[in-house]
Amino acid sequence: MSAVPADRGETLEAPSRVPFGEALRFWLKLGFISFGGPAGQIAIMHRELVEQKRWISERRFLHALNYCMLLPGPEAQQLATYIGWLMHRTLGGVVAGALFVLPSLFILVALSWVYVSFGDVGWVAGLFYGIKPAVAAIVLQAVWRIGSRTLRSPRQVPLLWATALASFVAIAFLHVPFPLVVVAAALIGVVGARVVPAQFAGGGGHGAAQKSYGPALIDDHTPTPPHALFRRSRLAAVVGVGALLWIAPMALLAAVQGWHGTLAQMGWFFTKAALLTFGGAYAVLPYVYQGAVEQFQWLTGTQMIDGLALGETTPGPLIMVVAFVGFVGGWTRQVLGPDALFLGGALAATVVTWFTFLPSFLFILAGGPLVESTHGQVRFTAPLTAITAAVVGVIGSLGLFFLVHIAREHPTPGMPVDLVSLAIAAAAAVALLRFKAGVIPVIAACAVTGMLLRLAGIS
Template identity: 75%
Template sequence: MDTAERPTPIALRDALRFWLKLGFISFGGPAGQIAIMHRELVEQRRWISERRFLHALNYCMLLPGPEAQQLATYIGWLMHRSWGGVAAGALFVLPSLFILIALSWVYVVFGQVPVVAGLFYGIKPAVAAIVVQAVWRIGGKTLRNPAKVPVLWSIAAISFVAIAFLKLPFPWVVLGAALTGWLGAKVAPAQFQGIGGPAHAQSTGGPALIDDDTPTPEHARFRPARLAAVLAVGAVLWLAPMGALVAWQGWQATLTQMGWFFTKAAMLTFGGAYAVLPYVYQGAVEQFQWLTGPQMIDGLALGETTPGPLIMVVAFVGFLGGWSQQVLGPEARFLGAALAAVVVTWFTFLPSFLFILAGGPLVESTHGKLHFTAPLTAITAAVVGVIASLALFFIAHIALRTGTSVAFHSRIDVAALALGGLAALALLRYKLGVIPVIAGCALAGLALRMAGWG
């Protein structure tokens, strides 16, 4: 393509082919997914300019929910109105949903086979290392110099203690952080200055279809009537399936409670999937007992090794919950589990679409204003402490061998801890990718199990 010419308008069907492709290649977590979209959309196809791409990304980083999926939704919406945004966001998720349903079935049916058990024995320490890396990465961006931002460090430390030791509910931690940020913007605004955005990549040197000077499309401008219409449609899309579940199985039924629980979880995903995982753990493992703690770690490993947003681990949680609770009866365990995965995915991602389609213009009007960004900065600081508590939980689960009654010091799983340490070194020091680290640990775990360890 001649870089001096502006690309021709893209038909919706051509855009859909790209969004479907993206759904199958979006590995590497949000950072990797955003990098793929930047390379494809800004550098190669020039559908959107560098500045407009980063502007859209900044919107998504201010919202709860998976920012990479929301970014795809936003760009699809900007290019092809609401249906374009819905299609882009849905195709970002659907391949991962079908893959995870298949892998979850393999897990529940063949998970105790020695080969599969050995692979997961090695994967668990890798997942613990990945969570430690998340603490390091998000903490490095958020907390910065402790001498300059002691308030943010204090928020992170208090959040860690509140979740790890006091067992306070995650929503209360988020609310406390938000109130602290709101007050802090008035009392100590320098402590809550916004986190720096991503570095600008090299300019592509040619005009983009949606360029810096391209006017905001008519459909993307704020209008109260349009906002009301989108919210009304969103309310129907939430109320209709929830009402159907209540009428079919009752409010206390597993599927209904999954829909309600993951609606609440979707509102709390500031800071990415790792931020909401402690809340999901509290509900799915401790409160409802849809799955066990070790199974939660296995689900996170599957989520890390499949395309799509990491929050898709909720599909694994839904599948195992539907399987264990036999939501459609013992004769239809797979169908019930698959239905539970679909229900969980629907209620988790519906708010993300509404945040973009309804709230995009509103977020744009408040972007960069400290009274709006300070609570989000405080929440992100709390997220560092919350993820640190999750890392502690994972490390504790891999540190001790199960199924033995010997003394405590003899139960310490040295091999698992060593694998976790090597995985952390590979991720933090040598910057290896998540997939190679998980694959290497999985093979090491298989070798250790075949040798009789664990």
């Protein structure tokens, strides 16, 4: 084992081989503490895996993260899958990725049942009255966070600014389907990489490693393990198994309830959604809203906002809000009959989660050995940068929708809008953007405020 001097004059040795059981316990713990959205989840993994446990070096961690940034799907969950796969082969990747999701699924099924069963109770309704403006503020914070990372000065990247503005107009006013926005942005990136490559340099990445925390189990110069080397036979096997894992449950759902049945349509719709989640959950939410609320009417717009609020307060990827969508849709459509509403909702939530996350596992297990070497080459990263710029506009349209919705839901007497909700949203935005308050404390404060206002008869 190698050793280097530590900052305090100590000598650090690289960790010895990590048993699978020890890694499993860590991934299980991570599933219950992964609050704070992708930024918070990645920070937790960095602190635990790079700084404290030193299972992977800073440079290798960022290299894996940058690869996950190129993929559709939740980057934090994919990063856990990637590191688990690198350490303990396919089983390690599956366990790490699954345990990142399963605690959130169980918690959201329970909270969704409480919501549909007791959502009309006064104090519960008051909680959601306060949470909705907080969610609008959180979406605005996401616009700022992603925009500040992607859009530099308009003079430096005018094409990216134009892409963001065009995507906002396309979604908010022209109601262009989200997949078309993604495709158009990717084409802009492909062309832009050839014509004005400087505008697309450095977008969407996470920088380079700057610090060493001592020798790691998977260090900067540790050879790629044999199972992570590219082989055509392995790629074919992973793709074949992945196709089977998609076809078998889809065929079963279609055979039992028909292709146009609720569960089969949920599986197909969320498969498509999983392939469009460039830029994180906020980017795909407009597409989920278009399908789940407007097209299939599995739930209402108000319920969609409430589901996002629940997703913000639970561990795991924010895209797990789709489990809430599935539960409410399965409950309202009575997919297992009127005498099994909970089981129908839980089954629908599970189906939605399966088809949403299956592609994420396949992207890592199949593409990890193949695509890593392409990172950092502008012709590959430019489409991602353009899509991320479009995501800024898309999320902005989502924020506008939320603000309009909360303003109109309970208008102040004598006024066309709900001034109280807008005031709560403004206060939450100031807390998040100006004072850098955490998401959970802001949601909790807004929820208590809404409950007190509702009980006092003010809202």
